[in-house]
Amino acid sequence: MRITEFFDRGLRQNPDGAAYVMDGRRWTYRESYALSCRVAHGLTAALRPGAKVAVLSPNHPEAWICVLATWRAGMVWVPLNPAVPAAETADLAASLGCEAILYHSSLGEVVELLRDRVPELRLAVCLDRTDDDRTDDRTPWLHDWCGDLPSEPPAVDTAFEDIVAIPPTGGTTGLPKGVLNNHRGITTSTALLMMLLDYEAHQPIVNLAAAPMTHTSGFLSLPATARGGTVVVLDKADPAVLADVVEEHGVTEMFLPPTVIYRWLDHLRGQQRDFSSLRYLIYGSAPMSVDRLREAIGVFGPVMTSAYGQTEAPGTIALMRCAELFDADGTLNEARLSACGRPSPLLSVELRDDDDRPVPRGAEGEICVRGDTVMVGYHELPDRTAETVVGGWLHTGDVGRLDDDGYLHITDRKKDMIISGGFNVFPSEVEQVLWRHPAVGDCAVVGAPHPDWGEQVTAVVELRAGASATPEELVAWCRGRLGGVRTPKRIDIVDELPRSHNGKVLRNRVRETYWQGAGRRI
Numbered sequence: 232m233r234i235t236e237f238f239d240r241g242l243r244q245n246p247d248g249a250a251y252v253m254d255g256r257r258w259t260y261r262e263s264y265a266l267s268c269r270v271a272h273g274l275t276a277a278l279r280p281g282a283k284v285a286v287l288s289p290n291h292p293e294a295w296i297c298v299l300a301t302w303r304a305g306m307v308w309v310p311l312n313p314a315v316p317a318a319e320t321a322d323l324a325a326s327l328g329c330e331a332i333l334y335h336s337s338l339g340e341v342v343e344l345l346r347d348r349v350p351e352l353r354l355a356v357c358l359d360r361t362d363d364d365r366t367d368d369r370t371p372w373l374h375d376w377c378g379d380l381p382s383e384p385p386a387v388d389t390a391f392e393d394i395v396a397i398p399p400t401g402g403t404t405g406l407p408k409g410v411l412n413n414h415r416g417i418t419t420s421t422a423l424l425m426m427l428l429d430y431e432a433h434q435p436i437v438n439l440a441a442a443p444m445t446h447t448s449g450f451l452s453l454p455a456t457a458r459g460g461t462v463v464v465l466d467k468a469d470p471a472v473l474a475d476v477v478e479e480h481g482v483t484e485m486f487l488p489p490t491v492i493y494r495w496l497d498h499l500r501g502q503q504r505d506f507s508s509l510r511y512l513i514y515g516s517a518p519m520s521v522d523r524l525r526e527a528i529g530v531f532g533p534v535m536t537s538a539y540g541q542t543e544a545p546g547t548i549a550l551m552r553c554a555e556l557f558d559a560d561g562t563l564n565e566a567r568l569s570a571c572g573r574p575s576p577l578l579s580v581e582l583r584d585d586d587d588r589p590v591p592r593g594a595e596g597e598i599c600v601r602g603d604t605v606m607v608g609y610h611e612l613p614d615r616t617a618e619t620v621v622g623g624w625l626h627t628g629d630v631g632r633l634d635d636d637g638y639l640h641i642t643d644r645k646k647d648m649i650i651s652g653g654f655n656v657f658p659s660e661v662e663q664v665l666w667r668h669p670a671v672g673d674c675a676v677v678g679a680p681h682p683d684w685g686e687q688v689t690a691v692v693e694l695r696a697g698a699s700a701t702p703e704e705l706v707a708w709c710r711g712r713l714g715g716v717r718t719p720k721r722i723d724i725v726d727e728l729p730r731s732h733n734g735k736v737l738r739n740r741v742r743e744t745y746w747q748g749a750g751r752r753i
Contacts, residue, residue: 268383288335326610333358391413548604584597651685
């Protein structure tokens with residue numbers, strides 16, 4: 232089975248229905264299928280089987296259709312993020328050996344840099360050039376380039392183990408690692424998401440792709456199109472427009488990282504909006520404040536849905552529908568709010584100690600995963616692969632515990648644990664308490680150097696708009712709830728925390744500011 236068969240299943244169900252919608256324009260299944268086939272033929276005519284094809288564009292249906300085309304051509308998609316600096320993008324494309332790039336005209340300067348730095352680059356095609364700006368003979372416009380090619384897929388042999396995507400991961404302290412995902416992993420992940428996102432027969436399905444399709448939203452659109460649903464595409468997750476789009480299109484499912492959900496909740500304060508169409512608001516990619524989760528349930532209804540995964544095991548290590556957050560009598564299960572769900576039914580999940588031995592139920596250990604979603608490895612990094620996948624088990628680097636009901640609670644990243652005076656402190660425990668303070672918008676807790684304790688618990692806080700609080704007030708707030716060891720010894724208030732291009736708070740960048748010149752590797 233190829234990953235494109237999920238889209239083709241939707242084509243058979245709803246050929247003239249809207250597969251994608253953006254800014255009032257609709258792309259039917261039939262139209263999207265034909266375009267993906269023409270682009271696939273253009274790729275097979277220009278490149279060898281298995282070539283690496285980068286797509287660099289803001290959120291746009293035709294950019295995602297080009298991803299489908301890459302897979303139809305039996306080639307490998309390299310997701311590039313338009314928010315990443317041009318030099319970093321060029322270095323990544325060079326390290327992965329990209330042979331083609333399909334790109335949006337707003338990113339033309341990045342492509343010029345790629346021409347200089349990526350010796351393997353043989354083909355560059357612009358997605359949206361017009362008659363007025365075709366001045367570069369080296370760069371054809373997509374619809375000219377493939378317009379006369381067949382609208383049926385090329386004959387390509389595909390094996391279940393073939394690599395289909397090399398998304399980058401990490402890179403905050405060096406060049407990102409390329410993760411090798413194959414058909415088996417992505418199709419299994421998509422099937423798991425279809426189990427999670429259950430619908431009644433004939434119920435309309437409308438997926439909102441507001442987060443970058445080069446990241447999570449692209450893969451999360453596959454279950455919707457597999458059922459003949461519609462994907463509404465936004466260029467960015469703007470809290471000021473999200474509610475309007477949900478109401479206008481009757482959105483039934485969407486993914487947002489916690490940081491965006493927090494901003495959306497703040498924007499919605501005092502408003503009465505209609506979220507009755509929404510069935511699943513999926514959150515993941517970072518821990519979520521328990522208090523903000525409780526608030527989100529109150530605003531959006533019983534729709535909050537957790538999907539925990541990694542690029543190395545996409546999206547579905549553990550899954551939880553909002554209904555599981557409630558007891559049989561309809562009250563919230565407070566203990567379960569901090570969980571990310573039960574381990575997925577098609578994967579094995581174990582918690583292991585530092586000697587790689589399983590820990591007993593309730594004890595903390597590193598989350599290890601075995602199953603079809605686990606990556607093949609890191610691109611051209613055999614040593615890192617061997618350290619990360621041991622005996623078929625992916626060592627995620629996340630620390631967690633399984634409760635008595637089998638729900639997985641993520642404690643923290645293994646490398647982020649603070650050792651202060653011989654005591655272990657997990658930053659996420661402290662962050663959960665800080666998030667509960669009414670003035671705190673977001674925060675990051677790290678270990679900073681201390682001459683006696685080795686590390687001291689340190690918090691960097693971003694306040695909500697219009698709110699005020701002093702470091703002393705926040706320390707007192709924590710001490711009454713955490714005790715002396717886990718309470719931050721220092722709190723710094725900043726205008727804005729460092730975040731990744733996908734909105735995730737970067738603890739390592741925060742930690743860096745305290746350890747510069749301290750003689751310790753960050």
